[in-house]
Amino acid sequence: GEWNYYGRGPNKWHEQFPIAKGQRQSPIDIVTSNAKVDKALSDNPLKVSYSNNCCQSVTNTGASFQVVVDGAGTEISGGPLDSTYKLVQFHAHWGPLGGDEGSEHTVDGVTYPAELHLVHWNQKYKDVGEAVDKPDGLAVIGVFFSRGKEHAGFKPISDLFAKVPRKADKVDISFNYDPACLLPARRDYWTYLGSLTTPPLFESVTWIVMKDPVEVSAEQLAALRNLLWETPSGEGQMCNNYRPPQPLQGRLVRST
Numbered sequence: 628g629e630w631n632y633y634g635r636g637p638n639k640w641h642e643q644f645p646i647a648k649g650q651r652q653s654p655i656d657i658v659t660s661n662a663k664v665d666k667a668l669s670d671n672p673l674k675v676s677y678s679n680n681c682c683q684s685v686t687n688t689g690a691s692f693q694v695v696v697d698g699a700g701t702e703i704s705g706g707p708l709d710s711t712y713k714l715v716q717f718h719a720h721w722g723p724l725g726g727d728e729g730s731e732h733t734v735d736g737v738t739y740p741a742e743l744h745l746v747h748w749n750q751k752y753k754d755v756g757e758a759v760d761k762p763d764g765l766a767v768i769g770v771f772f773s774r775g776k777e778h779a780g781f782k783p784i785s786d787l788f789a790k791v792p793r794k795a796d797k798v799d800i801s802f803n804y805d806p807a808c809l810l811p812a813r814r815d816y817w818t819y820l821g822s823l824t825t826p827p828l829f830e831s832v833t834w835i836v837m838k839d840p841v842e843v844s845a846e847q848l849a850a851l852r853n854l855l856w857e858t859p860s861g862e863g864q865m866c867n868n869y870r871p872p873q874p875l876q877g878r879l880v881r882s883t
């Protein structure tokens with residue numbers, strides 16, 4: 628059987644998850660000239676208040692790394708959000724070694740080598756399991772990674788990937804870590820209503836895609852490949868775990 632759903636390719640997901648051809652699927656290509664500046668987004672700025680001891684562990688999920696967060700006091704609100712959302716995990720998607728594809732969202736057709744997702748759930752629900760399939764259940768902040776100088780803030784995390792090579796491997800995070808260090812300095816973003824980008828592809832995500840990428844080094848991008856996964860020809864380096872852009876279906880993308 629498949630250890631990860633990328634094995635058969637995202638174009639086959641609709642066979643098991645018909646919503647793959649739905650009306651609010653993610654990711655999308657963000658056509659910047661079609662994005663509409665919405666003053667309401669700046670009038671009520673996105674508030675990100677993470678604590679610096681919220682990160683508990685890093686796990687190899689078999690399709691990405693996942694930093695599991697204890698949501699205590701780690702919340703976002705404002706901007707496009709009508710209530711408070713709590714951080715539950717963050718992970719990433721990336722491409723082949725040295726390549727420039729790998730992000731899920733694209734900007735005027737431009738791809739980045741990787742994209743980080745900070746996943747939050749709406750506090751109006753009792754837990755993430757209840758929120759995950761509701762139209763306003765999740766809010767995911769997407770941050771593009773570009774190749775450049777080393778990201779000191781990402782280093783404590785990227786150094787852990789070698790410790791979790793196989794699916795279900797897990798290492799505790801024993802140090803204080805504030806995930807807000809992964810956000811770009813300029814907090815401008817695009818926002819639109821979309822979905823999970825992996826099965827079950829629930830149409831439950833308010834996407835907040837930061838306009839500015841953050842720079843990470845080639846070595847930090849390479850460290851993502853310390854994570855291994857099952858491929859049809861046996862165990863291999865985890866890469867190309869990204870879904871390509873999906874039809875916009877007439878949705879509006881708003882911009883700060």
Ligand SMILES: NS(=O)(=O)c1ccc(C(=O)NCc2ccc(F)cc2F)cc1
Pocket residue numbers: 744746756759767822823824825826827828832
């Ligand atoms: N890449 S992304 O940011 O869009 C994304 C975010 C979260 C999830 C997720 O929670 N999956 C596990 C999961 C766990 C339980 C459940 F009921 C549904 C479910 F999707 C998947 C994709």
